[in-house]
Amino acid sequence: MERRNFIKYTAAAGASLMLHPFESFALQPGGKIKLAMVGTGHRGSSLWGKTLVTSFADVVEFVGLCDINPGRLETAKRIMGVSCKTYSNFVDMVKDAKPDYVIVTTVDSTHDDFIVQALNMGVNVITEKPMTTDEVKCKRILDAEKKSGKKVTVAFNYRHSVHNMQVKELLANNRIGKVTSVDFNWYLNVFHGADYFRRWHGFVGKGGSLWVHKATHHFDLINWWLNSEPVEVSAYGALEHYGKNNDFRGVNCRTCEHKNKCKFYWDMSQDKRLMELYADNEKHDGYLRDGCVWRNEIDIWDKMSAQIKYANGVIVNYSLTTYSPYEGWQIAFNGMKGRLETWEDIPYLQKTPDDQAKRHAVEMSDADDAIKGEVQEIMVMDNFAKDYEVYTTAKIKGGHGGGDIRMLRRIFVDPTDNPHHVLAGTREGAMSVLIGIAARKSIAEGRPVKITELTDLVPKAQTFA
Structure with missing residues (x-):
């Protein structure tokens, strides 16, 4: 089969611009x-x-x-x-x-x-x-x-990346016909993934587990891409790598006697900003930014898998791994007319492999320029076709694929730039976290959990026209 470039992303050209659903001070004349x-x-x-x-x-x-x-x-x-x-x-x-x-x-x-x-x-x-x-x-x-x-605006920055917007446009334009199922796999590497277990995120009582803190990103993307809401979740999860799963542990990395033999030792003193924000201020609240990843009290899951049924009939298979050698994600949409596949930051699928130790720092930057010579690819193959089409978007250096700065611009500068209802409110915030909350309950009780058990919101088969 031959690969061939088909079209390049055009910044949502032609997409309908909807009015900002939130009260906007940015549109009022005068003042800041x-x-x-x-x-x-x-x-x-x-x-x-x-x-x-x-x-x-x-x-x-x-x-x-x-x-x-x-x-x-x-x-x-x-x-x-x-x-x-x-x-x-x-x-x-x-x-x-x-x-x-x-x-x-x-x-x-x-x-x-x-x-x-x-x-x-x-x-x-x-x-x-x-x-x-x-x-x-x-x-x-x-x-x-x-x-x-x-009104409450929920900051779902991943929606705003140029790559994710192109996926949304292709699905909205019925490129593969009616979507029937989705496979979505997210990988956190042993640097960034481990960092969640150093921080307050390692406790369900603080962050709701990575089912909520991290996966809300991913669930919201699925909800938005599918233009539908979840009705039922069945999940599995375990804590098998971090926490109590080691034969030595300390309180935090800087004071640990095991730093010479621990592969997860992290020298926070090399990060001036974090030292100033956290280490210099531990005396006020006792919070340790470089807590030990092997602490016995860690109670979140480090491997997670869920099957999510949607109101429009789509079935989603989702997984999250927190100790992968590389960081990135892969997704495939199966439709009545074909299949769409795409990914981000998978080393063997991109031109230039990332430095995994620095991967998250790049992701959190506010850079908004394209990486010369590199693109994000979306593969689409029609049923009975002999080859496939490749849709491309520019690969952006930082800030969740350019999503951070575009989200801020839409909120504060031009709220009418709202293609495909990309700006999110409380219903979107609820429908994303409720998947993670249902997943926790499913694991605890060993059964599928309906979203209506958790809320009086009735899931919609179509979120917007």
């Missing part, structure tokens, strides 16, 4: 959008902090920062380069600073408290994914939004 942020850790001080300040200073300004760790709060303020007031109490910040938007970038399990408080005080919210970590907190947010009349 006033932002207040709670949670000034790595993600908050970078994408929602320094990147916003650097790239969108003409349209936004920070009027308040809040964190329970006073040292990290002042460090983040300096890193971001802002002069706004800082607060230890969230309600005080909202009352005093009077922001247009509150940005929530705290530990996942606390998102609901800040979202609900902000809504009740009449302020719109932007929250990092996942929206929350269990079905009770999810209902709190949905009820508060409905009662307040204000």
Whole structure:
């Protein structure tokens, strides 16, 4: 079979532009959008902090920062380069600073408290994914939004990557006919994957497990690509690699007596930014950013597999591995007329293999330029065809395939640029986390779990027309 280039991505040319579903201050004449942020850790001080300040200073300004760790709060303020007031109490910040938007970038399990408080005080919210970590907190947010009349934007940056948008366009244009099933495999490498077990993410009570914290990214992509919502989840999972599965352990890497023989030893002192944000401020809250991956108290899964049934009849087979030699993902959509396959960052399928130790740092950068000579490929083969077509998009250097900066631009600069309803709200936030919550319940109870057991939302066969 011969490979041949067929078409190049055209930045959603021709896609219908829908009005922003959220109240937009960006469209009001005069002045800047006033932002207040709670949670000034790595993600908050970078994408929602320094990147916003650097790239969108003409349209936004920070009027308040809040964190329970006073040292990290002042460090983040300096890193971001802002002069706004800082607060230890969230309600005080909202009352005093009077922001247009509150940005929530705290530990996942606390998102609901800040979202609900902000809504009740009449302020719109932007929250990092996942929206929350269990079905009770999810209902709190949905009820508060409905009662307040204000809106919550959920930051699903992966939707905005040029590659993922091209996949969406091909499916929306019925390129392979009605989709019937999907195989989706996500791999975290032994550098980035292990890092979740060093941090607070290693505890279900903090991040809801990687079924919620990490996989909400992936489930939202599937929901959006399929234009449908889940109705039932059956899952398996185990903790077989990290946590108690080792014959030695310490408290954290910097103080560990086993560092010379541990392949997972990580020298955080080589990262100036993390040392300033976390190590220098451990005295305030005791949080260790380089916690031991072998801690006995780690209680999340490190291998996960789920089968998800959708309201439109599609069946999805999904897996997540956290100790792969490489980081990336592969997906295949089976349709009535053919099959679509694509991937990102699989070493043997791309021109230039990545440095796996540095892979996540590149992903988290705010770069928005294409890598010369490299593209992302989407293979489509029609039933009974003798060859296949290759659709290509430029490979972007960082920021979730260019999704980070495009998401920020759509939220704060041009909210009418909303192809295929790419901007997400609470329903999308709920339907992504509910898959992970159902997966946890399925593992615990050994049975399939219906989404309607967890929410009064009725899954739709078609999310939007």
